[in-house]
Structure formats: structure tokens, C-alpha cells
Amino acid sequence: MPLRKNPPSKTRNGPRESTLVLEGCRVWTPTGLITASVLICEGRIARIGHHLPGNAGETLRVRGLVAFPGMIDAHVHLRDLDLSYKEDFTSGTAAAAAGGFTTVLDMPNTMPPTDSATRLDEKIERARRKILTNVGFHVAAVPKAAEVTRMSRLGAYSLKLYMPKPISPLNIQDDKTILTLLQSSVKSDIGVTVHAEDQSVIRRPDIKESGSFIELAKGRPEQAELQAVDRILRLAAKAGSYVHLAHLTLPSSIVAARNYRHASTEVTPHHVFLSEKTIKKEKWKAWMVPPLRSERVRKNLLALLSKGLVTMIASDHAPHTIEEKRGAVAESPPGVPGLETTLPLMLTLVTRKILSMELLVQLLSSNPAHVFNLPRKGRLAKGFDADIVLVDLKRKTRIRPERFHSKAKYSPFENMTVQGRVHTTIVGGSVVLQDGDIVGKPGSGRVMKRGVLG
Numbered sequence: 001m002p003l004r005k006n007p008p009s010k011t012r013n014g015p016r017e018s019t020l021v022l023e024g025c026r027v028w029t030p031t032g033l034i035t036a037s038v039l040i041c042e043g044r045i046a047r048i049g050h051h052l053p054g055n056a057g058e059t060l061r062v063r064g065l066v067a068f069p070g071m072i073d074a075h076v077h078l079r080d081l082d083l084s085y086k087e088d089f090t091s092g093t094a095a096a097a098a099g100g101f102t103t104v105l106d107m108p109n110t111m112p113p114t115d116s117a118t119r120l121d122e123k124i125e126r127a128r129r130k131i132l133t134n135v136g137f138h139v140a141a142v143p144k145a146a147e148v149t150r151m152s153r154l155g156a157y158s159l160k161l162y163m164p165k166p167i168s169p170l171n172i173q174d175d176k177t178i179l180t181l182l183q184s185s186v187k188s189d190i191g192v193t194v195h196a197e198d199q200s201v202i203r204r205p206d207i208k209e210s211g212s213f214i215e216l217a218k219g220r221p222e223q224a225e226l227q228a229v230d231r232i233l234r235l236a237a238k239a240g241s242y243v244h245l246a247h248l249t250l251p252s253s254i255v256a257a258r259n260y261r262h263a264s265t266e267v268t269p270h271h272v273f274l275s276e277k278t279i280k281k282e283k284w285k286a287w288m289v290p291p292l293r294s295e296r297v298r299k300n301l302l303a304l305l306s307k308g309l310v311t312m313i314a315s316d317h318a319p320h321t322i323e324e325k326r327g328a329v330a331e332s333p334p335g336v337p338g339l340e341t342t343l344p345l346m347l348t349l350v351t352r353k354i355l356s357m358e359l360l361v362q363l364l365s366s367n368p369a370h371v372f373n374l375p376r377k378g379r380l381a382k383g384f385d386a387d388i389v390l391v392d393l394k395r396k397t398r399i400r401p402e403r404f405h406s407k408a409k410y411s412p413f414e415n416m417t418v419q420g421r422v423h424t425t426i427v428g429g430s431v432v433l434q435d436g437d438i439v440g441k442p443g444s445g446r447v448m449k450r451g452v453l454g
């Protein structure tokens with residue numbers, strides 16, 4: 001996270017020797033959109049310009065497409081391990097590539113949870129063989145300071161504190177334990193990502209067979225977020241620690257976080273596009289936590305986003321099986337897949353003139369790169385990693401969950417018409433998605449470790 005100093009950097013030279021030229025596209029550079037070609041050597045951008053050497057190597061003709069820095073999603077549940085039936089490292093990163101994401105950060109609420117250095121190591125080894133994009137890992141917030149240090153040293157991106165209930169079996173809910181955790185995060189030089197909903201406000205309604213998803217959502221009212229945000233910011237200020245507030249739904253949360261210097265904020269596409277009305281219509285397809293809010297709150301949140309007051313957009317891609325989701329209401333697991341809908345949804349906001357393209361690139365690429373300390377990512381410029389997404393901005397598409405690469409083939413956005421089609425995704429100089437098809441091989445992606453240059 002940006003306000004902590006970086007752990008000592010090590011350089012690892014990858015075996016990326018190939019050369020690739022993207023010929024004649026429009027390129028989103030820090031100084032604006034230009035028509036140019038991009039020369040990629042050994043996984044990095046070697047040159048962006050008009051007169052590239054003719055014998056430079058393999059050429060991709062990409063006329064008519066716009067090259068953006070690869071999108072970065074800091075909040076993704078890739079599952080795998082014992083939950084591979086919901087999603088695994090290959091299907092989840094295929095969904096990422098198809099959605100224009102070249103780097104994703106995985107959440108630790110898996111089975112088993114990522115709550116120790118040993119488990120993080122095991123996850124890293126498993127992921128290495130299966131991923132198609134770059135993947136980094138958040139780990140569970142645990143009360144033991146020594147474990148926090150070990151996980152931080154292994155390159156974890158943050159400690160995830162799930163306020164409603166601990167991810168790891170060890171309890172970490174009272175103020176004193178949270179404060180101790182925040183203090184050890186400062187010592188270990190790692191930020192804390194927070195799911196801010198206060199357990200004391202959450203009610204599990206007594207839902208009968210006829211119960212509705214609206215009742216379920218009402219059990220997690222705005223007050224739960226309000227209280228949790230207030231509490232975590234107060235404790236973080238005491239500890240002087242960095243907090244990243246995940247999937248905020250209330251304008252007041254954004255404002256509160258902006259008043260604390262060491263905080264960043266994250267909002268999901270579903271909370272700015274959808275409201276309770278969609279829960280009524282789409283039921284289990286629109287059930288996630290925090291839940292969708294009123295139309296008024298949604299509009300105000302979108303207004304703050306469009307003014308540039310939110311740090312980043314993240315999908316909170318949270319896949320489950322359709323059988324699990326549409327069973328008994330009280331048992332339905334919350335969460336919706338988002339990797340394949342996020343970028344087209346945000347591009348739709350650009351078309352509607354609600355967001356500028358510049359802000360979109362900040363929210364989906366340069367800001368997450370900065371907050372989570374991903375060097376050489378988040379922009380297209382000489383020396384930066386060749387993590388690139390090529391988009392056909394003119395194409396309109398319809399959201400068709402049955403075509404998702406994710407195992408979770410449902411969406412609250414089903415049938416919505418969105419702007420822009422992800423055409424090609426390049427990760428570290430290798431083409432992973434071409435003309436909408438996955439062409440990369442499992443294991444071609446990289447495991448990212450915070451503070452280690454790959």
C-alpha cells in the first residue's frame with residue numbers, strides 16, 4: 001500500500017525473450033490517446049511509436065482497437081482448493097483475461113483459508129501451475145503478530161479483516177484485538193483490507209420457505225456499514241495503520257474515509273448500477289453482501305464515483321454454483337461473478353458521459369497499482385510491464401452469462417447491453433486472449449509478491 005515504505009525489492013529475471021509488435025492501434029498513454037505501434041520485448045514495453053523496426057518479430061494487427069493498461073482487480077475470490085467446484089485458478093483467471101484484467105488479487109476466505117505463511121505458500125505453489133494472468137494474494141487477518149510478519153514477508157498484499165465474522169477460526173472482533181492487529185500491520189509494513197459491516201447490527205431474519213431475498217438484504221442494513229466504517233477508522237487512526245475499505249456502498253463511508261489520510265476506498269459495479277429493485281426482480285442472482293441499497297443511495301454513490309472521489313473499482317467476483325444460490329433463501333450464499341462484466345459496465349458509464357476515460361483507467365488500473373504497490377503496472381509507457389488489454393470500443397455486446405469463462409454462469413446484469421468488447425488481453429508480453437478466445441496456457445500467468453519485482 002502506498003503510504004508504507006516498500007519492503008526491500010529483489011529482481012527476478014523471467015524467461016520472457018519473445019518480441020511482439022502491436023501494429024497501428026490507438027494507445028492510451030499518460031499523455032493521452034495516440035495512434036501508434038507498441039514494441040514489446042521480454043515482457044515489457046520497449047517502445048511506443050510510429051517507426052518501429054520492420055523485423056521486430058511477431059506482429060499483431062490491431063487496427064481499430066484501443067490499447068489500455070491491463071486492468072487490475074484488487075478484490076477477487078478465485079476459490080480453488082476445496083472450493084474448486086465453484087471456481088478454480090484456471091477458470092477464474094480465464095474470466096479475468098476475458099474481462100480485460102491482467103492482474104487480480106485473490107481473497108483468503110477459501111477452504112482451507114489463507115491464514116498462515118504455510119497455507120499462503122501452498123496456495124502460491126498451486127496457483128503457479130494453473131493461472132493465466134498475474135495473481136497476488138490477500139491473507140486472513142490473524143491475531144498472532146509473528147504470523148502476520150511471516151505472511152507479509154512472503155509477499156501478501158494485505159491482511160483481510162472480515163468484521164462480521166473472522167475468516168480464520170481465531171476470533172478477531174473486539175476493539176482490543178482489532179487494534180493489536182492494526183498495530184502489528186504497521187510493524188510488518190502491510191495494509192489491512194476491511195469488509196466493513198458491524199456484526200452487532202446484522203440480523204439473520206427468520207426466513208421461512210416463502211422468505212424473500214429482500215428480507216435477507218434488510219437484515220444487513222446501512223447502519224451495519226456506517227458503524228463498522230466509523231469503528232475501523234477510529235482504530236486505524238489510533239494505530240496509525242493503513243486501511244483499504246472494500247466494497248463500500250454508502251456515500252457517507254467514502255466521505256469518512258477521505259477524512260483519514262491513510263485510507264483507500266473501493267466500490268463495485270453492482271452497487272453503482274443496481275438497487276433493491278433488482279433484488280426483487282433477479283432474486284438470488286442479485287444477492288450479495290453488502291447488499292444492494294436504495295435507488296437514492298445508489299445514485300449518490302455513483303455521483304461520488306464520477307467526481308473522482310473513490311479510489312478504485314473492484315468486481316468482488318464471488319462465484320457460487322447456481323444450485324447453491326437458488327436453493328432455500330436462508331441458505332443461499334451471497335456473491336456474484338463480476339470479472340467479465342466490470343470493464344464493459346464501466347465503459348458504458350463512459351459512453352453515457354458519467355465517467356471520463358481517464359477516470360476509468362485510474363479506477364481500474366493505475367490506482368489499484370499504486371495502492372497495492374504493483375510496480376511497473378497501471379500505465380502504458382516504455383519500461384512498464386506489457387500487461388495490455390485491447391478493446392473494441394465501438395462494439396456493443398449483450399451480457400450473456402452462459403458464455404462466461406467463470407464457472408459461475410449467472411449475473412444480475414444478464415441481457416444488459418453494454419459498450420465495448422474485450423478483444424485481446426496480453427499478460428507479460430504473452431497473448432492470453434485473442435479475438436475473445438483464451439489462447440494462453442495454464443501456468444503462463446505469474447504469481448505476484450508484494451515488494452518483489454518479477
Ligand code: DOR
Binds near residue numbers: 288290318319335
Ligand atoms: O457477497 C459476498 N460474497 N460478500 C462477501 O463478503 C464474501 C463473498 C464470497 O466469498 O462469496
Ligand code: ZN
Binds near residue numbers: 075
Ligand atoms: Zn469479497
